[in-house]
Amino acid sequence: AELTVGFSQIGSESGWRAAETSVSKSEAAKRKINLKIADAQQKQENQIKAIRSFIAQNVDAIFLAPVVASGWDAVLKEAKEAKIPVVLLDRDIDPSGKDLYLTAVTSDSVHEGEVAGEWLAKTVGGKACNVVELQGTVGASVATNRKKGFDAVIAKNANLKVVRSQTGDFTRAKGKEVMESFIKAENGGKSICAVYAHNDDMMVGAIQAMKEAGLKPGKDILTVSIDAVPDIFKAISAGEANATVELTPNMAGPAFDAIVAFKEKGTVPPKWIQTESKLYTAADDPQKVYDSKKGLGY
Amino acid sequence: MSDSSAPPAARPSLLEIRGLTKSFGALKALQDVDFTLGEGEIHALLGENGAGKSTLIKVVTGVFARDAGTVRLAGDEIAPRSAKDAVEAGIATVYQEVNLLPNLSVAQNLYLGRQPTRFGVVRQAEMRRRAHALLLDYGLDIDVGAPLASYSVAVQHITAIARAVDLSARVLILDEPTASLDRHEVEILFRVMRKLAADGIGIVFVSHFLDQVYEICDRVTVLRNGRLIGTRDITDLPRLDLIRMMLGRELAETTHERAASQPDTAREVCVSFKGFGKQGYVAPFDLELRRGEVVGLAGLLGSGRTETARLVFGAERADSGEASVAGKAVRLNSPRDAAGLGFGYCPEERKTEGIVADLTVRENIVLALQARRGLHRPLSRREQDEIAMRYIRMLDIRPPDPERPIGLLSGGNQQKALLARWLATSPKLLVLDEPTRGIDVGAHAEIIRLVRDLCEQGLALLVISSELDEIVTYSNRVVVLRDRAHVEELKGDAVEVSSILAAIAADAPTAQEVAS
């Protein structure tokens, strides 16, 4: 029997998200699984509605990429009553819901921030370094966590200091605008030593801002960001960006495997299937990575 | 005439206004005005358009803040800061522009803010019953549950009056209540006013119809340019003196002679309608309008005069018949078509269908001309100024400031500006729905003279007026309507008030019968 899986996706707010959706589709096709995707347009209430309608349609499993950590207990309880296993993708939820889902395939976004911070600490060595930070959307859990992880590393290194931190809403345009003002506020950018962006898109915008201000990103100012979307590899190979931390778009693959095993053999997967947060720099043949990622739907 | 056993001046005074002053920016709308209203008195407040009558009323009722002066009601000084305060103090007012709510039912309009309730719930049926009964007193037997917007201006005006009267106030102020009423309704209103006066209520009455003033008022107070000219007992005041007080000059009394009526056939037909009509709106009619001729439309409230005008102007699309101009059939599906053919139309509802309140007098005057010329031939600012000033002078629009938003003009002056809007297009056919509504005696004469001049220059005119005298004065022919159908056409010597009345009332009781 073919499996039908309902996937409550957050939306398509970024290239990364689009890639996750398209990779999920191709992974489902590989396994001949019937995948129903409901796009929540960034709203939790829409995700809850979608899960309810999956329950009403009696799907075999539900994937949920939760837009926010809390508030899932009631609807997940309904799923449990209906005996439909739930797999979380990409982000975890509050501990209170731990027994309501089968497994979570996620990366740890606090850890991503740490990886970025540690790369920076290692790269500057003991030199004093003023960092400016481009935050994600205010209130988004990824932004909060990536900040938390990065700040933890900064706290351990007295030579690193975050001098400015503003939100760039995860977008290129805002990343560019915010960076423009950082440059002006920080003495034409001369006192900035590194930029940390919560995602690559903002960094791509920031790189443009630096170039327009006559600065050399990647040399005058170090850059580190998160996600590993193709465009940042282009910048790395051009020497305009230094590092990125990968968040793999393939969350669905392991999730499908877990569900298939659970349905067919009753194997209960571990509670948390963590994906790797791999750091990429100029040393990792960025052009090749770019070529491999280009077709994934970013 | 109301009860005159006591000399009016000796009545105990109810409302005393002293030294009232109000300016709008540089414009001094009221300067040091005194006014006294006695108990049971009907007191006319008169003056030219823009003299400050409405302003005086609004200052007294707290709609405008006064700059100086005192107002006493039955001896106590009052200073209402909103219409609500005035109502609570016992002053009920019908403002000049019907200020009711078109989206609410007639009953809600009558009882807004004081609906009968039980446990906080409005008793709809009871309210409707009361409303229906209340309007019956004014000769209206209508569905009070229907939205006010579905009724004509006249009904709306009566509703406003009924509401104010029913507030059982001590002072009742009526700002041109009769402007859109015809004889029949005016009779009813006067009957109500007399009864209220007999009960000791003081009534302030604003009107431009001097006949009515002489018929019902005890005293008159005249304003000119915001200043008090004087207060007189009506019995001691000959009509010509009153007019001189208002205008500050003599008025050449031209208003009451008949238009010379030439034989119809001598004139060239300019526009003609055959079997023109719309189902459920106006029955198909034939109508020929000739150059230089005035055709009057007469009929009772709701007889279909406004509807005829709207059809003729394409504001409502006819579903039968055809229209032709100079013998050629034409398309008449929208006001734009009509304007393109050289028609013009001054609607009856000045505020909602006439003026664009935010725009200046100049812009309002050139609007129709500009619309007809199209986008690509804009009138230069100089041309606009010229046109505006020409008509402001010709029609004596006051204040003569083309850059004033038209919404800030007095009602009568707005009406003149609307007339100017169409005159500026030099139309072939002009349709005027109640053109002299709210216009003062001086301007009234001017407009009638203007209408004649226009005809002499070859314009065809279709005029609706509730004032039969006026219709008779300038019409060559009169079409009488009843129940949304054209029933009779009077021409030549047959154009007389009495024969029009006879035609209107062919199968209806006369006003006197209803009134008695």
Next chain:
Amino acid sequence: MKASTSVAITAAVLVAGFALCALQFPNIASTRVVANLLTDNAFLGIVAAGMTFVIISGGIDLSVGSVIGFTTVFVALAVERWGIPPFAAFALVLVLCALFGAAMGAVIHVFDLPPFIVTLAGMFLARGISFLLSTESIPITAPIYSAVSDFAIRLPGGGRLTAIAIAMLAILVLSALLLHLTRFGANVYALGGSRTATALMGIPVGSMTIRIYMLSSVLAGLAGIVFSFYTAAGYSLSAVGVELDTIAAVVIGGTLLTGGQGSVIGTFLGVLIQGMIQTYINFDGTLSSWWTKIATGVLLFVFIALQQGLMALARRSSVKPAGVKPVGVST
């Protein structure tokens, strides 16, 4: 045209839409889906009731989404961090919302500013305050929350009429009574007809304005409480963009944005129509993010065009006689 006709037409459009959806996905015609429709849109129904008052009075309230967000954060913090008992927290937050709405109403009236912009500022303000309170989402674990979310009237066919759905229905009924049967309601319509005329008729326009925005904010606060039950959490980003959904629901329900006309029942139908569209898209499940948006737009258009078309037909078939006949004229 009469208000009842417009409501009837909207209802007909809803039923027809539901029938079409059920034809394609028979599962839709179940008590479960219908009950879900009520539960999922409970908070929307409640804010929309408040918005109906505002829009009929000729105004608009863009702050409701943010007020919901603020309420959830405040309630979560109060219950979980500050140790305030849930019901006291509800009372407190409703008082805050009332003050907030009253302040907006007062600014609109006293300074004669357009409601669109004042409430836009209110939207920024309420969202800004929630960010200050907490940017993280806070789970609520108070026992009353699980008790309420477990409560439901079971319907035949697997449907669950939940507490929050019942709360919405109750609030809608109360709002309808308030709007259609009381003096307050009549005054709301009056304000939408013409502010000046209403003032000249002696209605206290200022205090009415304040009370209307107060009502809207309080109902948004209630919707926020319901939302916090729905998700058992408080989150500063919750209900972003809900103001537009709300306005759309109200307007689809036949309320004129220019004021003076509309009904709570219509609004309820509007909420259901929007819920329908989403349910349909969820059931389809093959749509990518962009096709979801396009389909939502197209369905919205189809509903509105259908409604508009039927409305025009109804108008044509009942040509109104515009005039009146004086007493005594017989026909």
Next chain:
Amino acid sequence: MTLRIPRRGLAQAFALIVILMIDRAVSPQFFNLHLQDGRLFGSVIDVLNRGTPVALLSLGMVLVIATGGIDLSVGAVMAIAGATAASLADTHSLPVVIGSALAVGLACGLWNGILVAVLRIQPIVATLILMVAGRGIAQLITEGRIVTFTSPDLVWMGNGAVLGLPTPIVIAIGMLLLTGAVVRGTALGLLIEATGGNARASELSGVGTRAMILSVYVWCGICAALAGVIAAADIMGADANNAGLWLELDAILAVVIGGTSLFGGRFSLVLAVAGALIIQAMNTGILLSGYPPELNLLVKAVVVLAVLLAQSPRLGDLSRFTARWRRSKP
């Protein structure tokens, strides 16, 4: 209901100056300017440059609002036009690219206009349809990705300079002049104001109100498309998910700050653009200030209220009152 002395523009100019002064206070180098690669460089230029999209949107929006309408779809139209331009940029010449983007904007405007003027759907819902579906269409074009391009011509539209001024600023000024010429050089402005002031009266005066309404939505679509092209050129890519997101609110805000009533009637192009600059000066100030981003919305709320209160006619009455009171004292 009291007479309002025409003080158009005064309040806006005052607000802009005050905000710029505050910007100067939070960031001392605010007014510094120098040439960087043949382009003027400085915070003031940023205000103008970043303000361009909203300024362009407000040029169209102000006309729509003047007729008593509103257009919520401009953000989505920006996204569609940006996506169109970006996907054609590397294979077609600049005129073709811009021409197609503007044509797309025109089509969107026409759609809105037909819904409002012909089908008589309330503007806010009519344009809500395209607001929702339009972003979907934009994403359909880009398939949810950020489509990047390298065409130097199109990049110049966003990052180039004319006589030292960034191209977007020059384009915005050009559009302001063009719109001004079209609207005030013909009778369009008067007829739009009449339509917005009282549609029924205008119709009865022979104004083709439908055509007026149709044309303003079309113009609004074109302005939005141009804004979309510039936004795409700026980041050298079309971000269908985020381009123009929520900018419709900024554009409406700009128009209202510019003194145009949401009920229609009188409008001013220049003041609408000034409104856009006020908003941007505030945003740039927030970015320069270094406050944590949680405060952004609060600051925005306070500034918006302050600017509006400064314009409130009632406040004017109050100040005149106090002035008179002071004068009356010896």
